[in-house]
Amino acid sequence: MPAERESRLGDVILRVEDLHKRYGKDEVLKGVTFELRRGETKVVIGPSGTGKSTLLRCINQLSVPDKGRVWLEDVEITHARTNINHVRAQIGFVFQDFNLFNHLNALQNVSIGLLKVRKMPKEAALARASEELARVGLAEKACSYPAELSGGQKQRVSIARALAMDPKLILFDEPTSALDPELIGEVLEVMIQLARGGMTMIVVSHEMGFARAVADRIIFMEGGGILEEGTPAELFTCPRCERTGQFLRKITELYGETDGQ
Amino acid sequence: MSFFEFTGTVMPRFLGAVGVTLELTAVGIGAGLVLGLLLALMRVYANRVLSAIANVYIQFMRGTPLVIQVLVIYFGLPPYFKAMGLKPLSSLAAGCLAMALNSAAYQAEYIRGAIQAISSGQMQAARSMGMTKTQAVRYVILPQALRIVLPSWSNELIYTLLYSSTVYFIGLEELSYASMKVASKTGRVFESYIIAGVMYLAMVILLSRILAYAETRLRIPGLSIEERGR
Ligand SMILES: Nc1ncnc2c1ncn2[C@@H]1O[C@H](COP(=O)(O)OP(=O)(O)OP(=O)(O)O)[C@@H](O)[C@H]1O
Ligand SMILES: [Mg+2]
Numbered sequence: 001m002p003a004e005r006e007s008r009l010g011d012v013i014l015r016v017e018d019l020h021k022r023y024g025k026d027e028v029l030k031g032v033t034f035e036l037r038r039g040e041t042k043v044v045i046g047p048s049g050t051g052k053s054t055l056l057r058c059i060n061q062l063s064v065p066d067k068g069r070v071w072l073e074d075v076e077i078t079h080a081r082t083n084i085n086h087v088r089a090q091i092g093f094v095f096q097d098f099n100l101f102n103h104l105n106a107l108q109n110v111s112i113g114l115l116k117v118r119k120m121p122k123e124a125a126l127a128r129a130s131e132e133l134a135r136v137g138l139a140e141k142a143c144s145y146p147a148e149l150s151g152g153q154k155q156r157v158s159i160a161r162a163l164a165m166d167p168k169l170i171l172f173d174e175p176t177s178a179l180d181p182e183l184i185g186e187v188l189e190v191m192i193q194l195a196r197g198g199m200t201m202i203v204v205s206h207e208m209g210f211a212r213a214v215a216d217r218i219i220f221m222e223g224g225g226i227l228e229e230g231t232p233a234e235l236f237t238c239p240r241c242e243r244t245g246q247f248l249r250k251i252t253e254l255y256g257e258t259d260g261q
Numbered sequence: 262m263s264f265f266e267f268t269g270t271v272m273p274r275f276l277g278a279v280g281v282t283l284e285l286t287a288v289g290i291g292a293g294l295v296l297g298l299l300l301a302l303m304r305v306y307a308n309r310v311l312s313a314i315a316n317v318y319i320q321f322m323r324g325t326p327l328v329i330q331v332l333v334i335y336f337g338l339p340p341y342f343k344a345m346g347l348k349p350l351s352s353l354a355a356g357c358l359a360m361a362l363n364s365a366a367y368q369a370e371y372i373r374g375a376i377q378a379i380s381s382g383q384m385q386a387a388r389s390m391g392m393t394k395t396q397a398v399r400y401v402i403l404p405q406a407l408r409i410v411l412p413s414w415s416n417e418l419i420y421t422l423l424y425s426s427t428v429y430f431i432g433l434e435e436l437s438y439a440s441m442k443v444a445s446k447t448g449r450v451f452e453s454y455i456i457a458g459v460m461y462l463a464m465v466i467l468l469s470r471i472l473a474y475a476e477t478r479l480r481i482p483g484l485s486i487e488e489r490g491r
Contacts, residue, residue, distance in 0.1 A: 060389055062388065062389060085388075085391045085392065085393055086391065088388065088389055088390065088391040089390065089391030090391075092390075093386070093389035093390075095382060095385070097382060099380075099382035099383060100386075101401050101405075102383070102405055102481070102483055102484055103404045103408065103481050103484055113390040113391065113392075116396055116400055117391040117392055117396075145482045145483060146483060147481075147482040147483025147484075148482050148483075158386075161390070162390075165391070
């Protein structure tokens with residue numbers, strides 16, 4: 001199984017090298033290095049306050065790292081001369097609390113990036129946005145405003161919003177943590193479809209069912225660094241670090257095994 | 262002369278004065294909105310220096326009476342205008358300018374409050390899809406902030422209308438000044454002021470209606486004040 005998964009992965013699309021980030025006197029990231037390959041789903045787990053969100057935010061420069069480099073293909077994102085807006089348009093970001101634009105309906109939320117960032121003509125943008133809404137099962141909610149959607153629907157719209165930009169990869173920061181348990185499934189289902197469809201993604205999540213089902217590799221972070229990285233099979237059956245095993249047992253106990261399918 | 266005959270004879274003069282009042286209000290609120298928006302954006306998004314400049318301006322305009330501002334602009338500035346080879350302002354221009362400069366400070370504070378009430382996640386989401394900061398402000402932050410600010414802005418419009426009578430200090434014949442002159446010239450004091458009062462009231466009601474309509478038209482679920490709950 002792992003071998004079969006490995007084989008469908010492409011070349012390296014994202015390279016993170018020795019990333020450091022400090023808030024005040026807390027060093028939140030203490031030198032994080034990893035690679036992400038085309039088509040890979042990487043799940044990042046780790047205790048609260050470990051720097052998982054900070055890591056994602058440093059990748060697309062929503063937070064500026066103090067040291068270290070990030071490459072998207074052969075473009076160094078962290079280089080001062082790189083047009084960061086151009087890079088961000090190629091990296092989707094899905095937030096824990098959705099952050100849908102409250103004044104726009106679902107269709108407008110999904111199309112605004114195409115219109116304003118990609119400068120696509122209006123009709124083409126709306127057509128594309130409708131397609132993406134349909135892909136997450138929300139075609140009939142096109143005209144609903146965020147306040148009129150459930151949490152699960154909001155998160156699916158926000159995934160559609162990311163997808164519409166044709167991103168090279170998508171970063172998910174605990175996409176199901178703000179959801180009521182009964183709404184988690186519908187969002188995970190969309191993400192599983194994406195992963196199986198070959199989307200490249202980094203997912204910070206404690207949904208172990210999801211990780212088992214679609215993660216190519218899992219990163220275990222603690223204290224601002226990567227403690228261990230491996231395939232789900234490696235980490236779940238015989239983690240190299242005692243801490244990883246402990247943490248996985250704790251999470252499984254805490255969150256249960258939301259069935260990944 | 263009956264009250265109605267009296268009303269008929271003074272009406273042209275009152276209507277002319279209403280025109281001046283409306284002009285002061287429109288320019289005051291309109292130009293004030295443009296400048297107020299600029300000041301609010303400076304306060305929230307500009308560097309420390311520009312933000313401080315905006316802040317000083319706002320504090321100064323809100324901390325001094327409108328009448329002083331009107332007097333300074335009409336009587337205080339002309340010597341400097343002359344020195345620069347400019348023509349002095351007409352009383353109407355000076356009145357409009359004072360109203361706009363004053364209202365801008367209040368509107369800036371309302372708009373700043375509305376911008377800051379919007380969750381930082383909105384900006385992050387906009388930036389993360391590749392929008393520039395300017396695009397994010399224009400397409401994501403301001404459309405929400407301006408909707409949130411609409412109710413306080415409606416109040417500001419009513420205040421601007423009512424406070425426009427302040428320009429009577431520079432001899433500009435708007436509605437209040439007109440009614441005072443008519444009252445003293447005709448001796449029919451009570452009637453003169455009642456007519457002016459009713460005219461103000463009519464304008465206030467009309468403007469409130471228009472704004473209430475605009476609010477319903479622009480309402481978006483989850484964004485208007487009423488629907489935000491407690
Ligand atoms: N903007 C910020 N300013 C100051 N400190 C911050 C900021 N963002 C994060 N931190 C701190 O950095 C540390 C790591 O935060 P981060 O959100 O990356 O952790 P996390 O692993 O995502 O945790 P969680 O699982 O709770 O989301 C925390 O101690 C947090 O308080
Ligand atoms: Mg986090």
